[in-house]
Amino acid sequence: MFKAKRMHPATILFKFLQALKGWFFYFVIGFFAVRENHFMYFLLIVIAIVILLLTYSILSWIRFTYRIEQDELWIKYGVFIRKERHVSKNRIQSIDLTQGIIHRIFHLAKVQIETASGGTGAEISLQAVQYEEGKRIRREFKEFTSEVDSTDENGMQNNDKTYTITFKRLLLAGATSGSAGVILAFIGVAFSEMEQFIPEQFYDSMILWVIGLSIIFVIGLVIILFVVVWILGILGTVVKYWNFTITKNDEELFITRGLLEKKQLTVPIKRIQAVGMTESIIRQPFGYVTLFAEVAGSTLDQGEDFSTVLFPILRKGEVEEFLQHLIPAYSLDMKEITQVPKRGLKYYLIRASLFFVLLSAAMIYFLPQLSWVLILIFIAFLFLGYFRYKDAGFSLDKNRLAIRYRKLSKTTVMLYPKRIQALEKKQHILHQKEDLATLDIAIIGKMGAGKHYKLKELKEEDVHRLAEWYSREVRR
């Protein structure tokens, strides 16, 4: 069918940039280390390395070929050691197309082919092929191929099988994403690191200048900084989730998103291990949630707590309808929730304030004048512990289990018993006297590692009930 083909020459650029990125750090260090003394030698070495990297990139592009034969994808690669890999059609779980900015300029796409082997295993990645070629590969290996083109602007209204994020929602998602806090923290850390590079004198005069300003001006400055960072956070979300569309096609969910970097990913419904929603502390008061799925073996979308986002923002009331339309086997509507008994509360409070003890030790040592803040923080942690206690629980259906817990955000997850790889009951000595027990269930997570859901200090009796529901034989 296809002849052996090379990827688009732009691949050289990608490989080269990638290799360069790895070396960049050493170049910078080297630059500061040699300064004037042996600058010529340094420059020569750098040029030599760059040329080597470039040669290697070109060679590895030349030596990488792929072709499609008898429902199999064959790749042949390796500059010195030749390797060949065949992946047959019925082993392929999903084919994802991604377009970064450079891809978009040349009208290319990155093709990622996932098989069932979790994570690091036999997964093929074509760094850059013509976009049309990428679509053709996908058509070749997947009977269904959604013809939802990501550039198509018509799919704005939600029909039965397609949901697209509206711009208003997108802004809301950005505004409540909480990334402002993260960015601020990042700036704080970066600034404290910068401190050592800023000349002492400049730093002192800067401090004096700030102190000299009126307090109102300083507060105004902080507010402006916060707003700027907040807007940056909104922009980040808008760019990432731009035109987020999820479509159902037979046995697959098809997701496209992104403004600068366009992503198209397929989620085989059969590979979904659990479906859940997160109510972050910022969104919870407004009644908005994020919907996600745990998908076995997929490696995409890292940095999102390793879960695949099914929809970035939904009203809590819309969740059931959404699931009905897209994955009707799942529901996050919990009935008859079994909660943690009152005698479990003390453990939750102690655990939550344990971190506080460390924090306060550090604070009293470094910033003794701010000790009064500790009381506020202490109360905040106690509240967190209390809400963790209140939110923890599970509800058992005939063949479905829903679990709710809170770390910082409140999370509800639903899964089927056949997805649970192992179930554990844990009791430490104090628990045994109070008939309390901790439940730990493991499902397949990303990258071949397990994902554990824990519910702490449930009634021992409730854990037994759950074990009986799960067990085929240990019913005693």
Next chain:
Amino acid sequence: MREPPKNRIALDAIKAWKITAIIYISGLWLLTIGTGVAIYIFDFPYWVTMIAVLISILSTYFFVFVLPALRWKRWRYEIFEQEIYIQYGIWVMTRTLVPMIRVQHVDTKQGPVLKKFRLASVTISTAATTHEIPALNEEDAGELRDRISALARVDEDDV
């Protein structure tokens, strides 16, 4: 999960664990002696040595004489046709259920200490977790491994 699993692991496990513990603890003693010598040479206050020795004695007592026996007493397992059921843990007692159809592979493993007592451990892996039954008699371990892998062969097409 109300009743513990039925089978205990081999009694020799206690001896094997004691020897392993002694090997680790001897490292601690070497460190203690080293500290003692350094303190003697450099004339540091010698109560530091006292504390180090005390810590070493206490850990020897706990890790060599107390814990192995307790650990053995808690360790139990039972293999059903469709399930593996194990119990372990001194401070935190854990009972684990692993359905046979979730088992991906079973291994037996034997280090030098276990070999001396003709013991072996069985490791059971699922797609998400691994579980180990330590220190069974060699024959029992082999038999168990074969039995589990035979029972686990019931395959389900989806993951």
